[in-house]
Amino acid sequence: MAEQRGKLIVVSGPSGAGKSTVIAGLMRRRAGLCFSVSATTRPPRPGETEGRDYFFVTREEFQQLVNDGALLEHAEYVGNCYGTPRDYVERKQTEGLNVLLDIEVQGARQVRARVPEAVMVFVIPPSLEELERRLRGRHTDAEEKIRSRLARARAEYREADFYDYIVINDDPETAAEELDAIITAELCRYQERKTYLTEVQEL
Amino acid sequence: MAEQRGKLIVVSGPSGAGKSTVIAGLMRRRAGLCFSVSATTRPPRPGETEGRDYFFVTREEFQQLVNDGALLEHAEYVGNCYGTPRDYVERKQTEGLNVLLDIEVQGARQVRARVPEAVMVFVIPPSLEELERRLRGRHTDAEEKIRSRLARARAEYREADFYDYIVINDDPETAAEELDAIITAELCRYQERKTYLTEVQEL
Numbered sequence: 001m002a003e004q005r006g007k008l009i010v011v012s013g014p015s016g017a018g019k020s021t022v023i024a025g026l027m028r029r030r031a032g033l034c035f036s037v038s039a040t041t042r043p044p045r046p047g048e049t050e051g052r053d054y055f056f057v058t059r060e061e062f063q064q065l066v067n068d069g070a071l072l073e074h075a076e077y078v079g080n081c082y083g084t085p086r087d088y089v090e091r092k093q094t095e096g097l098n099v100l101l102d103i104e105v106q107g108a109r110q111v112r113a114r115v116p117e118a119v120m121v122f123v124i125p126p127s128l129e130e131l132e133r134r135l136r137g138r139h140t141d142a143e144e145k146i147r148s149r150l151a152r153a154r155a156e157y158r159e160a161d162f163y164d165y166i167v168i169n170d171d172p173e174t175a176a177e178e179l180d181a182i183i184t185a186e187l188c189r190y191q192e193r194k195t196y197l198t199e200v201q202e203l
Numbered sequence: 204m205a206e207q208r209g210k211l212i213v214v215s216g217p218s219g220a221g222k223s224t225v226i227a228g229l230m231r232r233r234a235g236l237c238f239s240v241s242a243t244t245r246p247p248r249p250g251e252t253e254g255r256d257y258f259f260v261t262r263e264e265f266q267q268l269v270n271d272g273a274l275l276e277h278a279e280y281v282g283n284c285y286g287t288p289r290d291y292v293e294r295k296q297t298e299g300l301n302v303l304l305d306i307e308v309q310g311a312r313q314v315r316a317r318v319p320e321a322v323m324v325f326v327i328p329p330s331l332e333e334l335e336r337r338l339r340g341r342h343t344d345a346e347e348k349i350r351s352r353l354a355r356a357r358a359e360y361r362e363a364d365f366y367d368y369i370v371i372n373d374d375p376e377t378a379a380e381e382l383d384a385i386i387t388a389e390l391c392r393y394q395e396r397k398t399y400l401t402e403v404q405e406l
Contacts, residue, residue, distance in 0.1 A: 124399065157400040165388065166396040178391050185368065185388035188381050193369040196327065197360040 006032070006093040007186050008115055010101045011179070012108040013123035014153035016135045018169045019102060022123055025176025026100075030183065034097045036089050039065060042080035055085060073103060073110035084111070098183055105156045112162045119186050121179060122163040126170040128153065209235070209296040210389050211318055213304045214382070215311040216326035217356035219338045221372045222305060225326055228379025229303075233386065237300045239292050242268060245283035258288060276306060276313035287314070301386055308359045315365045322389050324382060325366040329373040331356065 013019050027033060039055040041062050050056055057065070062081045065071050074083030084101060092099045101111065111118050125131040131153055135146045160166075165182050169175040186192070216222050230236060242258040244265050253259055260268070265284045268274050277286030287304060295302045304314065314321050328334040334356055338349045363369075368385050372378040389395070 122393075160400055161393070161397070163393050165391045166393055166399065167391055168396065168399065178387055181384035181387035182391060184381055184384035188368045188370055188385060190325075190364070190366050190369055193371065194364070196369065196371065197363055 003096040004187060004192065006096050006098040007183060008089055008093060008099050008101065008111070008118040009121065009179075009183060009186075010103060010108050010111050010118050011121050011123060012103050012105050013169075014125070014131060014156055015149050016131050016138075016153075017123045017125050018134070018172055018175070019123045021172040022167065022169055022175045022179060023100065023102060025172050026179045029176055029180050032097055034092050034099055036084050036092075036099050036101050038082050039071065039085050040080060040082045042082075055088075072101075072114050073107035075104065075107055086114075098187075105159070109159075109162060117191075119165070119182065120163045121165045121167055121182060122160050123167045123169055123175065123179075124157070126168055206299040207390060207395065209299050209301040210386060211292060211296060211302050211304065211314070211321040212324065212382075212386060212389075213306060213311050213314050213321050214324050214326060215306050215308050216372075217328070217334060217359055218352050219334050219341075219356075220326045220328050221337070221375055221378070222326045224375040225370065225372055225378045225382060226303065226305060228375050229382045232379055232383050235300055237295050237302055239287050239295075239302050239304050241285050242274065242288050243283060243285045245285075258291075275304075275317050276310035278307065278310055289317075301390075308362070312362075312365060320394075322368070322385065323366040324368045324370055324385060325363050326370045326372055326378065326382075327360070329371055 011019055011023060037051065037053070037055060039057050039062060041057060041059050042054070044050070044054070044056050048054065059081070062074075062083065065083060065085065066074060070086055071083035072086050072089060074081060076082075084103070084107075089099050089101075101107075103111070108120060112120055125134060128150065132146065132150055135141060135149055141149070167175050167178045167182075214222055214226060240254065240256070240258060242260050242265060244260060244262050245257070247253070247257070247259050251257065262284070265277075265286065268286060268288065269277060273289055274286035275289050275292060277284060279285075287306070287310075292302050292304075304310075306314070311323060315323055328337060331353065335349065335353055338344060338352055344352070370378050370381050370385075
């Protein structure tokens with residue numbers, strides 16, 4: 001059979017849900033995954049490599065990408081623009097790799113609208129109390145910042161109905177296992193494999 | 204969290220696809236599964252137990268079940284009627300068990316119509332050539348029967364568009380792993396877990 005085209009998997013969730021740990025667990029479990037590389041107007045930091053960490057572009061170039069519809073999603077963050085280049089993602093998918101996007105809820109919503117077949121996963125902690133505990137456990141955030149993150153999580157929960165899956169990160173290994181299962185299942189979808197059936201019909 | 208309601212998983216596919224081996228592999232991998240018990244008008248055979256192997260009913264009782272819409276699917280096979288009792292399946296699902304139905308394509312189509320949220324899985328061999336090889340390998344079927352099974356498989360492939368997933372049984376362990384992943388993923392679906400999010404909104 002021809003190499004199966006990879007899936008685009010969007011992972012998002014509130015700050016403190018533990019996405020990075022879950023994704024790290026997934027990478028240990030599963031081969032054939034790659035991270036998307038973002039375009040950004042932020043200048044490179046020491047050690048960052050063009051095309052590996054980011055695609056570094058000027059504001060004008062970034063605006064051109066937006067105008068051309070060449071970004072799956074984009075956002076501005078502390079004065080710099082970030083976006084996901086559509087052609088990079090599609091090239092990796094064509095190579096048979098499953099592409100992971102770790103982005104904010106607003107970006108996820110943009111991808112949902114532009115790539116209906118993307119797999120949208122919302123990673124959440126087992127409860128808001130637990131989220132609060134985790135945010136406080138970091139000892140890095142001021143009280144005001146914690147409050148604002150909790151309020152934001154609630155707001156995100158209310159508008160999460162565009163996600164396909166919810167992974168509850170109680171234990172990161174179980175959550176990684178679920179994310180792994182979601183990718184496997186999505187690759188088994190009828191739409192993904194129907195060519196098998198049509199080839200047979202032409203025999 | 205309240206015990207999650209189990210899923211109804213319908214597994215079907217052409218004779219010779221190796222469904223039974225795949226299902227046996229799944230049972231070894233995963234707890235919390237149960238098989239549906241069918242109602243039948245066939246008389247019990249020695250060793251068969253009411254309620255474990257089948258629910259044995261008269262023709263009149265069977266017809267009443269059909270009239271009452273109490274069967275998720277039913278069919279006649281060499282003069283006897285077989286059907287899947289809706290209340291049995293729902294009771295097991297309420298207990299949190301994932302219920303497996305191993306049925307023919309026609310029965311699967313009936314379940315799809317009656318239980319839209321059922322998970323429909325089509326198990327197929329890697330190719331029709333391989334199916335033929337497997338059917339011949341049994342050394343039990345006459346040439347005519349093999350021909351008719353192959354023709355039937357082709358016909359089933361043509362009308363398989365109501366399935367959610369296709370599991371290609373090249374290696375039974377991999378196929379069991381995929382079936383396992385499909386169940387895990389289905390239990391992570393947004394619709395399954397959105398109560399988590401709504402509970403939070405009411406805090």
